[in-house]
Amino acid sequence: MRILHTSDWHLGRSLYGRKRYDEFAAFLNWLIQTVNDKEIEALLIAGDVFDTSTPSNKAQELYYKFLTQVSNTCCRHVVVIAGNHDSPSFLNASKELLRVLNIYVVGSMTEDLNDEVIVLHKDEQPEAIVCAVPYLRDKDIRTVEPGETIDVKNTKLVEGLKKHYADVCSIAEQKRTEFENAGHKGIPIVGMGHLFTAGGKTIDGDGVRELYVGSLAHVNEEVFPSSIDYLALGHLHVPQAVGSAKHIRYCGSPIPMGYGEATQEKKVVLIEFNKSTPKIQELLVPCFQQLVRIVGSLDDSHAQLEELKNEESAAWLEIEYTGSDIIGNLREMLDEALLGSAMEIRRIKNKRVMDQVINSIAEDETLGDLDSKDVFIRCMDAVEVPDEYREELKTSYDEIIKSLHEDDVNAE
Numbered sequence: 548m549r550i551l552h553t554s555d556w557h558l559g560r561s562l563y564g565r566k567r568y569d570e571f572a573a574f575l576n577w578l579i580q581t582v583n584d585k586e587i588e589a590l591l592i593a594g595d596v597f598d599t600s601t602p603s604n605k606a607q608e609l610y611y612k613f614l615t616q617v618s619n620t621c622c623r624h625v626v627v628i629a630g631n632h633d634s635p636s637f638l639n640a641s642k643e644l645l646r647v648l649n650i651y652v653v654g655s656m657t658e659d660l661n662d663e664v665i666v667l668h669k670d671e672q673p674e675a676i677v678c679a680v681p682y683l684r685d686k687d688i689r690t691v692e693p694g695e696t697i698d699v700k701n702t703k704l705v706e707g708l709k710k711h712y713a714d715v716c717s718i719a720e721q722k723r724t725e726f727e728n729a730g731h732k733g734i735p736i737v738g739m740g741h742l743f744t745a746g747g748k749t750i751d752g753d754g755v756r757e758l759y760v761g762s763l764a765h766v767n768e769e770v771f772p773s774s775i776d777y778l779a780l781g782h783l784h785v786p787q788a789v790g791s792a793k794h795i796r797y798c799g800s801p802i803p804m805g806y807g808e809a810t811q812e813k814k815v816v817l818i819e820f821n822k823s824t825p826k827i828q829e830l831l832v833p834c835f836q837q838l839v840r841i842v843g844s845l846d847d848s849h850a851q852l853e854e855l856k857n858e859e860s861a862a863w864l865e866i867e868y869t870g871s872d873i874i875g876n877l878r879e880m881l882d883e884a885l886l887g888s889a890m891e892i893r894r895i896k897n898k899r900v901m902d903q904v905i906n907s908i909a910e911d912e913t914l915g916d917l918d919s920k921d922v923f924i925r926c927m928d929a930v931e932v933p934d935e936y937r938e939e940l941k942t943s944y945d946e947i948i949k950s951l952h953e954d955d956v957n958a959e
Contacts, residue, residue, distance in 0.1 A: 558602060637654070737778075776825055777794050
């Protein structure tokens with residue numbers, strides 16, 4: 548059986564105000580072509596289908612159009628789980644309709660764990676068992692007790708994750724035993740998940756959120772039952788195996804989500820099972836829109852821009868000015884240098900100005916230069932919060948922000 552593993556599409560994501568629907572459409576068209584070329588029989592989408600819990604109409608159109616197209620290919624099964632960016636109720640709303648097309652959707656932890664165990668059939672014969680575990684929210688896997696320390700929270704979260712995977716895989720193992728007794732040998736168990744593993748590689752600016760406050764529940768490979776023959780993970784945007792377990796993998800995001808990922812090779816993972824033994828191959832995803840980060844003085848920037856113009860590049864640019872002079876009309880000068888090209892400047896970072904105002908609020912500083920945590924810390928500075936209270940306050944702040952991200956605005 549040939550399975551394709553993809554994740555972290557983030558449909559609807561923009562880049563400093565620039566819509567990216569053409570990129571997403573190009574990737575999904577490539578994915579359909581790959582399914583056909585590689586004769587894929589099952590497609591696994593391991594979470595973060597959308598970038599927000601309230602996806603735009605265009606993002607929804609891309610999603611449903613793709614599912615309709617893939618259902619008309621050689622791919623017999625599609626399994627979709629929710630990630631931390633997805634709305635569980637939004638994904639689940641269409642699951643009964645999609646089920647008619649052999650598309651299985653698991654948007655949230657189910658009341659009956661049997662609903663997270665999906666048996667894939669070919670000609671009424673079992674060919675794989677999928678443990679489709681979605682992103683597990685904090686409230687799904689632990690109870691809150693007054694006065695808990697960070698260490699206690701961490702322990703409870705890891706134990707909750709481990710127990711959930713053990714319970715779901717136990718059901719899958721029972722099914723496999725039943726199939727073996729009926730003469731169907733070597734049925735693989737394929738796991739899915741959306742979480743952060745210990746030692747996982749991330750890239751600055753990739754938009755990957757901590758799933759649990761204070762880097763909690765970064766799990767290691769021992770959390771997952773040994774009965775899993777391949778584990779398709781989502782959340783981290785860098786393609787990678789987990790620890791020494793080559794069969795536990797992140798495929799990564801299919802397009803760069805920010806300039807930190809601009810030079811990274813994007814991939815999907817092809818898994819071919821001969822009985823329960825997987826043969827794993829990474830497939831390169833083409834670059835559909837070049838992103839280029841330029842760092843240096845004004846002369847350095849001009850030189851690199853001229854080189855890109857000679858290459859007839861249509862790149863979207865992030866330019867970080869690190870020169871010693873303060874240039875008030877930096878934007879105008881860089882725009883002039885781009886005349887006659889198809890390139891676009893999506894962001895300019897003036898490090899000379901930023902260094903001057905890093906510890907103060909300047910007239911020309913905007914919220915775009917700060918994230919919400921920076922603003923909170925500056926508020927603590929402004930009211931002179933004592934050092935002994937700061938860590939606890941920052942942890943409480945993180946918990947509040949996390950709960951806001953996890954609120955399912957589409958639920959009743």
